[in-house]
Amino acid sequence: MAVETALSYGRASRDPKRRGASVDTQLRENEQWAIAHGVAITHTIRDDDRSASAYRKREREGFEEALSLIRTRVVDLVLVWEMSRASRDLDDYVRLRSACHEAGVHLVYKGRRFDLSRADDRLSTGLDALLAERESNDIRDRNLRTVSANANRGRPHGRLPYGFRREYDPTTGALIRQTPYSASDPTQLLPEATVLAEAAHALLQGATLRGICRELNTRGVPTPRKPRRHTLHDNPDGVVTRWEPATLRQLLRNPTIAGRRVHRGEDIGPADWEPILDYGTWLRLHALLSDPARLSVKVPRGPAPRHLLSGIACCGECGARMKAATNLSRLPRAYVCRNEGCMKVTVTADRVDERIEEVLLALFDRPDFQQALAEAHRRRETSMAKRPDISSLIAERELELEEVEDLRASGDLTLRAYAAETKRIENAIDQLRGQQVAAVSSPALRRLLSASTLQDGWRSASLSDRREVVRLLLRVTIKRAIVRGRRFDPGRVDIEPSELITQEALVSGGVAAV
Numbered sequence: 001m002a003v004e005t006a007l008s009y010g011r012a013s014r015d016p017k018r019r020g021a022s023v024d025t026q027l028r029e030n031e032q033w034a035i036a037h038g039v040a041i042t043h044t045i046r047d048d049d050r051s052a053s054a055y056r057k058r059e060r061e062g063f064e065e066a067l068s069l070i071r072t073r074v075v076d077l078v079l080v081w082e083m084s085r086a087s088r089d090l091d092d093y094v095r096l097r098s099a100c101h102e103a104g105v106h107l108v109y110k111g112r113r114f115d116l117s118r119a120d121d122r123l124s125t126g127l128d129a130l131l132a133e134r135e136s137n138d139i140r141d142r143n144l145r146t147v148s149a150n151a152n153r154g155r156p157h158g159r160l161p162y163g164f165r166r167e168y169d170p171t172t173g174a175l176i177r178q179t180p181y182s183a184s185d186p187t188q189l190l191p192e193a194t195v196l197a198e199a200a201h202a203l204l205q206g207a208t209l210r211g212i213c214r215e216l217n218t219r220g221v222p223t224p225r226k227p228r229r230h231t232l233h234d235n236p237d238g239v240v241t242r243w244e245p246a247t248l249r250q251l252l253r254n255p256t257i258a259g260r261r262v263h264r265g266e267d268i269g270p271a272d273w274e275p276i277l278d279y280g281t282w283l284r285l286h287a288l289l290s291d292p293a294r295l296s297v298k299v300p301r302g303p304a305p306r307h308l309l310s311g312i313a314c315c316g317e318c319g320a321r322m323k324a325a326t327n328l329s330r331l332p333r334a335y336v337c338r339n340e341g342c343m344k345v346t347v348t349a350d351r352v353d354e355r356i357e358e359v360l361l362a363l364f365d366r367p368d369f370q371q372a373l374a375e376a377h378r379r380r381e382t383s384m385a386k387r388p389d390i391s392s393l394i395a396e397r398e399l400e401l402e403e404v405e406d407l408r409a410s411g412d413l414t415l416r417a418y419a420a421e422t423k424r425i426e427n428a429i430d431q432l433r434g435q436q437v438a439a440v441s442s443p444a445l446r447r448l449l450s451a452s453t454l455q456d457g458w459r460s461a462s463l464s465d466r467r468e469v470v471r472l473l474l475r476v477t478i479k480r481a482i483v484r485g486r487r488f489d490p491g492r493v494d495i496e497p498s499e500l501i502t503q504e505a506l507v508s509g510g511v512a513a514v
């Protein structure tokens with residue numbers, strides 16, 4: 001008599017430490033059953049850290065492999081610890097049942113063997129699958145209620161934010177508090193929190209994200225990023241010390257560091273933990289990092305730019321951002337359109353850069369422009385000081401909202417009045433947040449204006465600062481060449497005033513007058 005063969009399958013929804021202990025236990029029990037019944041396990045499949053519910057975010061590669069093996073009839077049995085390990089979703093159960101039925105493969109769990117070609121076995125396993133799905137839904141509902149309750153109370157939930165630590169009750173394991181301060185010295189910020197506080201103050205004083213990241217990289221400060229798989233061989237400790245502007249920008253824009261609770265991506269009010277930055281400072285920082293004058297793209301990626309107009313100048317044919325090319329046979333350096341479907345514009349980069357510098361220096365030579373630019377920048381820098389304290393106004397509205405909640409809870413406010421008042425206050429809070437402005441419009445422009453003359457400031461500026469000034473003051477479009485040839489046509493470079501110049505009316509007649 002031939003020995004029956006089996007596929008042993010194990011799964012666990014959560015395995016944050018990647019130890020696979022739960023799945024190991026399941027597979028051991030499957031193996032014990034197989035030995036006791038004279039069955040040979042020929043295939044072992046596991047799904048570590050994989051949910052089986054209908055709400056899962058990742059597919060179960062192991063489950064799909066198991067279905068494939070069942071359909072090819074290479075085994076006689078499928079062993080699982082219990083039905084919930086195989087499925088918490090009725091759709092997946094039906095797929096498993098159909099595969100086993102068609103292939104004549106039996107399903108085994110909890111010490112019982114089920115022949116899914118029999119109606120009573122299909123009924124028993126179907127009921128177990130239905131109960132497993134219900135349990136999954138109950139777990140999800142409890143989790144959602146917990147998240148919502150924590151959000152309403154301003155309590156932390158989910159992953160520990162960078163710059164904070166958590167204290168737990170040693171007996172119950174319940175969360176006591178979340179704090180950015182050291183356990184040994186309650187007045188001293190944690191090293192990670194210090195990184196964010198220092199970076200925030202440096203940015204508000206005119207530093208750049210790239211410059212701060214370079215300094216952090218030189219010091220070897222660990223980042224919150226996890227190592228990539230292909231780097232773990234060279235970095236077995238898993239500590240990443242390479243800071244990127246996008247990473248730092250994301251951390252600094254998170255309201256959590258200002259003691260605010262975020263729920264479903266929205267700032268819903270004060271949290272119950274101490275902030276790394278006071279709310280007013282964070283509002284100015286957030287406005288600075290959101291200022292469209294700072295960036296041509298929301299999140300700069302890749303190496304630092306090496307060309308004045310790459311990613312700034314636009315193609316005159318399709319409007320796409322021009323790229324720099326240094327490997328063309330007939331031009332040592334060029335700006336080219338790489339947009340698929342166009343790629344019709346190429347121009348000598350050196351001559352375009354010279355043209356841009358001519359226009360800017362000509363503008364700088366005009367006394368009226370220098371004075372107007374300095375005055376416009378001064379107005380933007382002092383606008384925060386002339387406004388009321390937005391953080392205080394928001395706090396007042398939030399307190400008003402709490403009072404409305406109390407009136408509704410005590411029955412002193414009708415449902416209709418409660419809804420109207422809540423909407424009014426929330427709209428007022430949204431309007432206040434929309435009024436947030438940066439205290440500094442452009443760090444590069446500040447450095448330019450602090451030089452003895454604008455010309456000296458431009459010539460001594462770094463390439464990064466020059467790019468920011470061009471982006472702030474000019475709109476550059478490169479037109480397609482009408483006649484092909486080596487002669488450079490300055491008319492192909494269309495230079496127009498930026499919104500800052502037109503809105504502030506810095507020069508009468510615009511850039512074209514230069």
